[in-house]
Amino acid sequence: MPFIEESDLLDLHKDIDKAQILNERLLDQIKFKNKELKRNKIQRNILAGVTSVFLLGIFALYVFNAGRRSSAPDSTNNKLVVYDLDSLDAIKSRMDNLKLKNEELSNVKEFYLAKEFLDKEKIYSVQIKSFVDNNVTLASESLTNTLFVKTNPFYSYSLGNFETIEEARSFRYQLVKMGFDDAFVASYQNGKRIQIEDPY
Structure with a gap:
C-alpha cells in the first residue's frame, strides 16, 4: 500500500473542503438569481400589461378625437391633446433595464441547468x-x-x-x-x- 504523509492528506482534504464551500456558495447564488429572475419576470409582465393598456388608451383617444373632427368640420374650437413625453421616456428606460436584467438572469439559469445536466452525465x-x-x-x-x-x-x-x-x-x-x-x-x-x- 502506498504511503501518504498525514500533512499531504490534510492538505488534500482542505482543498476538497474549499471546493465544496465554493460549490455551495455558487448554488446559493443560483437560487437567489432564480428568485430574482421570477420576480423580474413578474415585474416585466406587469409593466408590459400597463404599457399595453396605456397605448390602447392613447389609440382610443386618438380614434375618438379623429371621429369628432370628421363629424364636426366646421368647428372653430379645435383643441390639441398634449401628453407628457418624459413619462414615455421613463417607461421605455425601465423596459430596457428589465430586458437587460432578464438577459443576465437567463445566463445564470442556463448555467444552473447545465450543472444539473452534468450531474446526470458520465x-x-x-x-x-x-x-x-x-x-x-x-x-x-x-x-x-x-x-x-x-x-x-x-x-x-x-x-x-x-x-x-x-x-x-x-x-x-x-x-x-x-x-x-x-x-x-x-x-x-x-x-x-x-x-x-x-x-x-
Missing part, C-alpha cells in the same frame, strides 16, 4: 483503494470531490470528479507520483461505477 474519478468494510475513516459524506461506492463485494474509495478523462488521467499521474501506484481511472454515472478506463 464523470471520471481516480480510485485509490478498495476495502472489504465500509468503516473507512477517510470517507466523509461532506466531501463532494470524493466517491465511496460499493462495488460488490468491496467498497471503493475514489478522489476527484472530472468531466473529461484527460483531467482524471492527469490527476491519477499526480497520485502515482505521490506513491499510489495502484490508482486507476474509472467512469461513474448516477453514483455507480460503469467501467475501469485505460490509464493512458
Whole structure:
C-alpha cells in the first residue's frame, strides 16, 4: 500500500473542503438569481400589461378625437391633446433595464441547468483503494470531490470528479507520483461505477 504523509492528506482534504464551500456558495447564488429572475419576470409582465393598456388608451383617444373632427368640420374650437413625453421616456428606460436584467438572469439559469445536466452525465474519478468494510475513516459524506461506492463485494474509495478523462488521467499521474501506484481511472454515472478506463 502506498504511503501518504498525514500533512499531504490534510492538505488534500482542505482543498476538497474549499471546493465544496465554493460549490455551495455558487448554488446559493443560483437560487437567489432564480428568485430574482421570477420576480423580474413578474415585474416585466406587469409593466408590459400597463404599457399595453396605456397605448390602447392613447389609440382610443386618438380614434375618438379623429371621429369628432370628421363629424364636426366646421368647428372653430379645435383643441390639441398634449401628453407628457418624459413619462414615455421613463417607461421605455425601465423596459430596457428589465430586458437587460432578464438577459443576465437567463445566463445564470442556463448555467444552473447545465450543472444539473452534468450531474446526470458520465464523470471520471481516480480510485485509490478498495476495502472489504465500509468503516473507512477517510470517507466523509461532506466531501463532494470524493466517491465511496460499493462495488460488490468491496467498497471503493475514489478522489476527484472530472468531466473529461484527460483531467482524471492527469490527476491519477499526480497520485502515482505521490506513491499510489495502484490508482486507476474509472467512469461513474448516477453514483455507480460503469467501467475501469485505460490509464493512458
